[in-house]
Amino acid sequence: MIDQFLVDWTSEHPASRPLQLPPGTAVVPPGGRASDELRAYLTGVIAFIDGHRVQMCALQSIFAALHDDEGNAAAYGSETDRAVLGHLEEILRRGQQSGEFRAFDTLVMAAAIQRPLERLPLLLRSEPNLDLRRYADEVVTLFDLATRAT
Template identity: 25%
Template sequence: MNRARRLQFVECAIDGLVELGYAATTIAEVARRAGVSKSVVLYHFTSRSELMEAVMQQVYADAVPPLRAAREAASTERERVQIYVRSSVNFTWTHQKEAQAVLEISRNLRDDDGRLRYTSQGNDGLVAVAQKLLEAGQQAGEFGEFDTWTAAVLLRATIDALSEQFMTNPDLDGPEVAEHLVRLIDRMIPAARTE
């Protein structure tokens, strides 16, 4: 029951973040959406920050397993990168609300000292995943020499920006965007030189 109730509040917070923005998605607003009193929400989450962290954790918990499984099915490192790009874009496309909520939180949630909790340094985990995929391709001898960190930052920034693009431009087609990005990234990654 506690898990189901917490998930309900996370879903109400996601809806609020997308419809009203971060500032208006308060504990009171989440309680209103859930049809309960504020104290019920505060029983499960001691603060708004804790609730926002739970939103982030839930979205990533939903995203990671299918992305990881898809990558593991690949037979080459280049294919792993292609699958990573395609799967990440398609997750953003099929989970637009969740991706937009993550964007709202990452732009607004602050630590006690007033600094943004999710900064470019806080995004290092996502950049590191992309960088490891690119480094694995180099180590396997499939990719040529290039700066994997720069390529990973470029890749993550593009994927992260798509949630807002998908929400504001209904003419975009996620799978089509994914294929364009896969082709672009594929061209960007040099093949290993053969002597």
Template identity: 25%
Template sequence: MGRTFTESGRRAQIVQVAIEVVAEQGYAKASFSRIAKQAGLSSTGMISYHFAGKDDLMHEVVAEVTRVTGAFMAPRVGAAEGARARLRAFVEANVELLAVWPRHLKALIEVLPNLGGDDPATVGYNASLQLLMDGQEQAVRQAQEAGEFREFDPRLMLVALRGAVDAVVMRWVGDPAFDVTAAGRELADIFDRATRAEP
């Protein structure tokens, strides 16, 4: 039997508050009691009704962050015309996530290492990144064949791009005042110059 509208709403509320608590307090301090208090729940039993334990709740946190970030990025990349524009949109949207969904990104950074490498949520998240990387590699090869990108190792370039975005994220973690919008533009310029075909 499916959840009622009220149950689904309560479950979503708990996930949102969990994201806030993890982002503000860190994974270790994100107890059911702290989440219940911030959510205005009378007891932790309301959380236990919806989630089997902390790991179960954190799996939903990962799923929600993945859903929100994907919904933010997909239309921006999809609206871009041409390989160079799509690359720029991908880089800028990735970095812009830090300004638009800061708590979600901080929560993800906290949760994934604490779940462990063999946890289903971590495995699933890494698998989705791998699928994304495979699709991007194919798109890069097609752009090379069409003459939009110069010749280079597509996987190596994508790994470098992922590392550069991650470095921006870690700088932002250490310095929340860091101008991520400007960083996104600069990073997009760097990878545009690195990939575009010579005139």
């Protein structure tokens, strides 16, 4: 569901790429600046959550309940987490190689980037009127400053 949303998101934000392409979708190689792709990923995931608040809160509850149920296909486990972080690490490495991003541990930075996205449905439970456009702007600014080469 989110991957198809991010495929559609690319028409407005060409730098974004979904983690996994839905069947029958053409592979789009990374292009442009890594910072643009990171921004598109952040804003795309937050926009998806904004449009699916109830579903994402329910999904997070399911993931939390199944967290320790190894082998359950519905559980968000280490393989899924590694795939998500690997996607982000690829963007970060590309930015480092081009000189766009400073030197840092890509796994640590990828985890730091992903966690505010994963925890957003929980935040929405305590702050249901949170302006997610403003949230996206702040998260984008935060990671622009954290990754930018000086």
